[in-house]
Each structure stands twice: as structure tokens, then as C-alpha cells.
Amino acid sequence: MARVVRFYQHGGPEVLRIEDIDLPPPGPGEVQIRVKALGLNRAEALLRAGNYIETPALPSGLGLEAAGVVETVGEGVNDFVPGDAVSVIPPQSMARWPAYGELVTYRAGLIVKHPPSLDWQTAAAVWMQYLTAYGALIDIARLSSGDAVVITAASSSVGLAAIQIANKVGATAIAVTRTSIKKQALLDAGATHVVVLAEEDLVERLSEIAGAQGVRVVLDAIAGPIFEPLAAAMSKGGILIEYGGLSPEPTPFPLAAVLGKTLTLRGYLVHEITGAPEKLEIAKAFILEGLETGALRPIIDRTFAFDQIVEAHRYLESNEQFGKIAVTV
Structure with a gap:
């Protein structure tokens, strides 16, 4: 028994x-x-x-x-x-x-x-947090040194894994959180910048951080009203990867930004990695190496x-x- x-x-x-x-x-x-x-x-x-x-x-x-x-x-x-x-x-x-x-x-x-x-x-x-973040950022978005990535729900396990993976490949991690309660903890966890939604205008703050070119990669777990300002802050040819839907509110389609910037909006499930043996083996090697070196913790x-x-x-x-x-x- x-x-x-x-x-x-x-x-x-x-x-x-x-x-x-x-x-x-x-x-x-x-x-x-x-x-x-x-x-x-x-x-x-x-x-x-x-x-x-x-x-x-x-x-x-x-x-x-x-x-x-x-x-x-x-x-x-x-x-x-x-x-x-x-x-x-x-x-x-x-x-x-x-x-x-x-x-x-x-x-x-x-x-x-x-x-x-x-x-x-x-x-x-x-495995859930690192495979989810790896599949989105590395396998799909090809995040690399010099990139900036916006990470919403940043204090979640996947959000923190995404921050660590961004740092591992030399990218700039921009964490988005609701209040300032977890701001210092996110900085301590490796975020280069933290945007507090309750206190800052998201588009303005991301423009300050990323400059006129905007942010190429967004990893979002929230959807809802945040979708439009996220798209507005992205660069031409950028990719927004949606892996959740925490907001109970409707998600508007940011048509002007998508057309004007030729954006890619991509739904994503970790099953895309766990269900593909070759991709899973590559992901496991990346994560195990990160765990052994301490880059991922x-x-x-x-x-x-x-x-x-x-x-x-x-x-x-x-x-x-x-x-x-x-x-x-």
C-alpha cells in the first residue's frame, strides 16, 4: 500500500x-x-x-x-x-x-x-520551471547575448528560471511584477531591471530600458490588458511568447503593433519540449550543465x-x- x-x-x-x-x-x-x-x-x-x-x-x-x-x-x-x-x-x-x-x-x-x-x-x-523557460527562450526565441527579454509573473518559479537562463546566455532580464514587495528579491535573483506595474507606466519604463529599438523577446504568463503595452514596447520583428493566462480579463489583440512591427505572437506549452525526444535531450543537457555550474539554482x-x-x-x-x-x- x-x-x-x-x-x-x-x-x-x-x-x-x-x-x-x-x-x-x-x-x-x-x-x-x-x-x-x-x-x-x-x-x-x-x-x-x-x-x-x-x-x-x-x-x-x-x-x-x-x-x-x-x-x-x-x-x-x-x-x-x-x-x-x-x-x-x-x-x-x-x-x-x-x-x-x-x-x-x-x-x-x-x-x-x-x-x-x-x-x-x-x-x-x-524540470517544470527550467524546461518551460528553456523551451520558450532558447528553443523558440533563440535568446542570446545582447538581447533583452521582458518576463512577466517574474516571481513565479518559471519567471525566476527565465531570469537565470537569460543571465546564463548573456541577455538582459527585465522582470515585471505587480507591486514593489518583491522588487528587491527579484534584483537579488538576477533581474537587471524590475518594472512595478502598480507604480510605473509599462511602455514608458520599457522604452527607458530598451531604448527606441524596443525589446525583441517577451515571455508572458498573464495576458489580459497587459498584452497591448507589452506589444507596444517591442522591437520590429519581435516575438511575444504566451505560456499562461493568469488575468481573468479579456485579452485585446494589439493589431496596430503586430502589423506595424511585424510581431510574432506565439502560444507555447512545455509539451513542445517534453514530447520531442531530441529537443528534450538538448534541453536536459543545457539545464544539467547550468545546475552543475550554479548558473541555474x-x-x-x-x-x-x-x-x-x-x-x-x-x-x-x-x-x-x-x-x-x-x-x-
């Missing part, structure tokens, strides 16, 4: 239940992991609430990131043995491959031996115990965190 988290109806954090279930042994090509820590993601709150891109059959498990020790391996698995310290690449379906449990099973292709210098909480906080805001999963989800939805929320198992 192993304890897992499931929900039987969509709703708030209170619908999450911890249950004991019998977990079958891993099948061919699969690895079973004794989980030590989980990394929480907003996508899990969306799935629980019934607002995610995936609609699971109920009851459903959930979770995209875990780290732990290999318990046993299925037939045909040669790269892992019991006792290996590993972390999990986010699967394309968390209902099919849920991470919230004491014991979880994944395809071997979704398992990584992370650097031994990482503790369990940090190892569980790696996950920031853990707060850690909860497994029995506190409801409280952890409440905190996840509070928007108070700076970086990743971890859960120890």
Missing part, C-alpha cells in the same frame, strides 16, 4: 484527499520511485479546479514533479537501478502519470539522474509536509510565494 493524493470532484484545495492504494509493479520500460519530495505547480491547481487543458476521469491523481529513489524497475530498463537518486520530467498527462504519492511509476524516458549536490526539495523543483519559497497538501495548495493559490513550493514525503 502507498499513500497518494486524489480528488473526486473539482473544486478548491479542500477536495484533495490522501488515500491508501495498492500500486502495481512497474511494467516494461517503467521505473517505480519512492518519492522524497514534490514540486508544486499552478497547473495542478487548475486540474483540481477543472480549468486545465486536460480533463481527467474522476477520481484523479495529480502532480507533475517529484524526486526520490528508484524502488524497482520494469523489464527492459537498463539505465536505472534500485537506489538511484532521480527526478521526474513533467509528463504530458498528469492524470495518467500523477506525482502526488509516496510511490509513483513513470516511463524510463521521463526519469533523470540529477546532480548529487541537489537536496530532495531542490531536485523536485527543477532553483529557489524554494516554502516547504510543506505531505499531510499538509491542502494547505500547500492554498498557499500555491495565494500568489504570495517567491519561487517554488515543495512538499516533503
Whole structure:
């Protein structure tokens, strides 16, 4: 028997239940992991609430990131043995491959031996944030030295990962945040500039930073009314990559800026990387090298115990965190 988290109806954090279930042994090509820590993601709150891109059959498990020790391996698995310290690449379906449990099973292709210098909480906080930021900034936008990139929702785990990746390749990271509460923390985390929406005009401030040529790359998780000023501050031929929709308000289409500057507006999901084996291997090498050199360093805001999963989800939805929320198992 192993304890897992499931929900039987969509709703708030209170619908999450911890249950004991019998977990079958891993099948061919699969690895079973004794989980030590989980990394929480907003996508899990969306799935629980019934607002995610995936609609699971109920009851459903959930979770995209875990780290732990290999318990046993299925037939045909040669790269892992019991006792290996590993972390999990986010699967394309968390209902099919849920991470919230004491014991979880994944395809071997979704398992990584992370650097031994990482503790369990940090190892569980790696792959969703860095793969998301890498896919947008490096694989799609080809961010490089001399570029400037605007990063909204900058204090999220993906936002902080994007700041670190921008610094790693020599680009200028411009963080956008709602209030000044997290401004100094963002500067300490590596942002070259921080724009505070409650206190500054976004277009004017970005023009001051980037000059008349504008900003080539924007990584946005918000959408809504911010879309127009972001487009207005971009350079000719720039690219705006949208990977979220945190704003509850409608998103206007910035027609004049798109036409006048020949902008590219690009929707993006991390599945574009995790579902493409060749791209995933390149991304893993980039991220592992960054972890080993210290250029990439996950920031853990707060850690909860497994029995506190409801409280952890409440905190996840509070928007108070700076970086990743971890859960120890």
C-alpha cells in the first residue's frame, strides 16, 4: 500500500484527499520511485479546479514533479537501478502519470539522474520551471547575448528560471511584477531591471530600458490588458511568447503593433519540449550543465509536509510565494 493524493470532484484545495492504494509493479520500460519530495505547480491547481487543458476521469491523481529513489524497475530498463537518486520530467498527462504519492511509476524516458549536490526539495523543483523557460527562450526565441527579454509573473518559479537562463546566455532580464514587495528579491535573483506595474507606466519604463529599438523577446504568463503595452514596447520583428493566462480579463489583440512591427505572437506549452525526444535531450543537457555550474539554482519559497497538501495548495493559490513550493514525503 502507498499513500497518494486524489480528488473526486473539482473544486478548491479542500477536495484533495490522501488515500491508501495498492500500486502495481512497474511494467516494461517503467521505473517505480519512492518519492522524497514534490514540486508544486499552478497547473495542478487548475486540474483540481477543472480549468486545465486536460480533463481527467474522476477520481484523479495529480502532480507533475517529484524526486526520490528508484524502488524497482520494469523489464527492459537498463539505465536505472534500485537506489538511484532521480527526478521526474513533467509528463504530458498528469492524470495518467500523477506525482502526488509516496510511490509513483513513470516511463524510463521521463526519469533523470540529477546532480548529487541537489537536496530532495531542490531536485523536485527543477524540470517544470527550467524546461518551460528553456523551451520558450532558447528553443523558440533563440535568446542570446545582447538581447533583452521582458518576463512577466517574474516571481513565479518559471519567471525566476527565465531570469537565470537569460543571465546564463548573456541577455538582459527585465522582470515585471505587480507591486514593489518583491522588487528587491527579484534584483537579488538576477533581474537587471524590475518594472512595478502598480507604480510605473509599462511602455514608458520599457522604452527607458530598451531604448527606441524596443525589446525583441517577451515571455508572458498573464495576458489580459497587459498584452497591448507589452506589444507596444517591442522591437520590429519581435516575438511575444504566451505560456499562461493568469488575468481573468479579456485579452485585446494589439493589431496596430503586430502589423506595424511585424510581431510574432506565439502560444507555447512545455509539451513542445517534453514530447520531442531530441529537443528534450538538448534541453536536459543545457539545464544539467547550468545546475552543475550554479548558473541555474532553483529557489524554494516554502516547504510543506505531505499531510499538509491542502494547505500547500492554498498557499500555491495565494500568489504570495517567491519561487517554488515543495512538499516533503
